[in-house]
Amino acid sequence: MAERIQLSKKTRFEVFKRDGFTCIYCGGRPPNVILHCDHVVAVARGGTNEIDNLVTACDACNLGKGARDLTTVPLTIEQKTAVMRERQEQVAPFNAAIAEKIELREESAWIIADEFTKGWGSQTGSFSRARFASIERFVDLLTLDEILEAVDLAQRKFPWSKGKCFQYFCGICWRKIERSKNG
Numbered sequence: 001m002a003e004r005i006q007l008s009k010k011t012r013f014e015v016f017k018r019d020g021f022t023c024i025y026c027g028g029r030p031p032n033v034i035l036h037c038d039h040v041v042a043v044a045r046g047g048t049n050e051i052d053n054l055v056t057a058c059d060a061c062n063l064g065k066g067a068r069d070l071t072t073v074p075l076t077i078e079q080k081t082a083v084m085r086e087r088q089e090q091v092a093p094f095n096a097a098i099a100e101k102i103e104l105r106e107e108s109a110w111i112i113a114d115e116f117t118k119g120w121g122s123q124t125g126s127f128s129r130a131r132f133a134s135i136e137r138f139v140d141l142l143t144l145d146e147i148l149e150a151v152d153l154a155q156r157k158f159p160w161s162k163g164k165c166f167q168y169f170c171g172i173c174w175r176k177i178e179r180s181k182n183g
Contacts, residue, residue, distance in 0.1 A: 005049055007037055007049055007054070011037070011049065011051065011054070012037050014051060015037050015051060015054045015055065015056055016035055016037075016056050018051075018056075019055060019056035020056075021035065021056070022056060023035065023056060023057050023058035023061055024055045024056055024057065025057055025058070025061040026058060026060075026061050028058040028060075028061075033058035033059060033060070034058065034059040035056055035057070035058060035059075036056075036057050036058070036059060036062040037054045037055070037056065037057075038054065038055050038056070038057035038061075038062045039053055039054060040053050040054070040055055041053055105136055105139050105140065106136070108139045108144055108147075109132060109135045109136045109139050111144065111148075112135050112138075112139070112144075112147050112148065112151060113127045113131075113132060113135060115148060115151045115152075116131075116151060116155070116165075116166070116169075119151070119155040119159070119165075120162055120165075131166055134166075134170055135147070138150075138170075138173045138177075141173075141177050141180075142173060142176055142177065142180075146173075146176055147173065150169050150172035150173050150176065151169055153168075153169075153172055154166070154168040154169035154172060
């Protein structure tokens, strides 16, 4: 454990002056609080009395912190507000990009569902939700061309059975996905 060396009054005053005579943790100021110089990296953990390792803290905050290290000084309310604004500004474009991705996935899935229903001689609206969900999964993992090729192969193999045709289609898609994973 490092031996504690007393801070000079001059050093304490310089730290208080730099920090505006305000506790950096709670914002307390004299005469309502008694100020201390707090070590960001505690002396017990090898911290020094260099001014860059010292901050102004009130009695309650300093005693509450103990020998825990602080790697950053808490943000001011203005800084927190700026961070929140920046996050909010980033959320809208992020949500728009996600919505666009979902829309493109759904459009691609409907193109594939249409190909199935044309081959089966039925309407797209009769396509089951479970089958549509499978197609959406494939759209996330394969190109549209690969999926349309699988539809064509499955319809040629089982033109008389929707169930077998779709099952075969899924098998083709999963084999393509496995091949792409294994290089």
